[in-house]
Amino acid sequence: MEPVTTAAVAAAADVVANRKEYFGPKALISTLVVILVFLWLVFAPFSRVSVANGMSSTGDQCVPSGASTSTLETIEKSVESDSTLKGKASLIESTANANNIPPTLFAAILLVDSKEIAKKPKVDDEIKSRGTKFKGVQSPTEAAAKKDGDTAAKNQWESSLGSKYEGMGGTPIDCAGYYLQSGSGYFQFPLKKITVTSWFDWRDSPTGGQGREHHGGIDFDCGPLSNPDKVFAARKGTASVKVDPGGFGNYVVIDHGDGMQSYYGHLEKATISNGQVNQGQMIGYCGTTGRSTGTHLHFEVRKDGTAVNPKGYLPPIN
Structure with missing residues (x-):
């Protein structure tokens, strides 16, 4: 007070x-x-309490409030002390956007490889070349998969990149206590409040009678059906509303391009129609439809049709 x-x-x-x-x-x-x-x-x-916790009071969108640093400004600050990349922020951002790479992630890649880039005759051409090389990557793990070298070298490079990316991830914007990366291409959390009840991993079947099964996503706890939590698009794309009574129940699939899709399962109902959605746009309400033992959101990320660990695409989960 x-x-x-x-x-x-x-x-x-x-x-x-x-x-x-x-x-x-x-x-x-x-x-x-x-x-x-x-x-x-x-x-x-x-x-002002509801806004002070990071959520804007604009209704059905999980919009971070208090953003004070643009992506370009973040890159400029990150490269200003690097003699090779200083003054290249605009080129870095435009190259990243042209190749569907989160700009801050691409800047982090270049900073980790700065000594190699400095040896090239034309730095601008090398930045553009690396944009093509890492086209479409959305996380340090995906970037490491495209890096040259043996497994040990890739792992070490990924670790360095992850630290660099986390350290220069723009202005952290709090959304109910959890970090979002505004405008970076990161997936944002699909709920305003995050409590994980089941990870991407092998587990005993929650419905019983089917032994061990691989859980292809992350389950987030939701409020009761009497007051269901709103579900938001983790990233912009083309949405399709679907029904699978024996599986995801009522669910939404968003195609983000470059082989990336996100799934939102067991919804009480979808609040959108097929078509384009923006990151942070409300798409439905949590529920327990389909093969489910209680109210929750099954959030899944697929790359080229294969389920991958969503943790590699979301902000840090505490």
């Missing part, structure tokens, strides 16, 4: 001490203003 200012207290005291002078219309208006200011100072902090 913000402290009540001494000026407001003094003004209120003056009203009481000199009440006999406050019977005319102007005096009454002044008194009302003092009271309203006093009430605002006391209760304003509470009215």
Whole structure:
């Protein structure tokens, strides 16, 4: 709570001490203003709680509030101390966008490889060449898969890239306490509140009678059906609304291009039609339709038709 200012207290005291002078219309208006200011100072902090936690109050979109640093500015700050890449931020961003790479991820790739790039005769041409080489990658893991070298070298490079990318990931914007990367191409969380109930891994069948099974996504806890949580598109793309009574139940698939798709399973209902959706746009409500043991969201990411661990595409999960 913000402290009540001494000026407001003094003004209120003056009203009481000199009440006999406050019977005319102007005096009454002044008194009302003092009271309203006093009430605002006391209760304003509470009215801002929902926005202060990072969620904008714009309705059905999980829109990060408080973004103060653009992607280009983030890249400029990251490369300004690198003699090879200094002054190349605009080229880095445009090359990344042309090759469907998150710009900050591409900048991190170049920073990790800066010494190699410095040996090339034309740095600009080398930046463009690496854009083509890493075309379509969305995470350090995907980038490492396209890197030259043996497994040990790739793993070490991926570790360096992950640290660099995390360290220069733009301005972290809090959405109910969880990080989103605004405009970077990252998948954002599909819910405003994140509680993982089952990871991408082998597990005992939750419905019983089918032994061990591989869980191809991450399950997130949801509120009760009486007040279901809203589900949001993790990334922009082309949405298809589907029904699979024996599996995902009511679900949505979003095709993001370059072989990437995200799945949103067991919805109570979808709130969109087939077509384009934006990142952060509401697409439905959590439910327990299909093969499900309780209200939750099954979130799955597929690359070229194969389920991959969503954790490699989402912001850090604490």
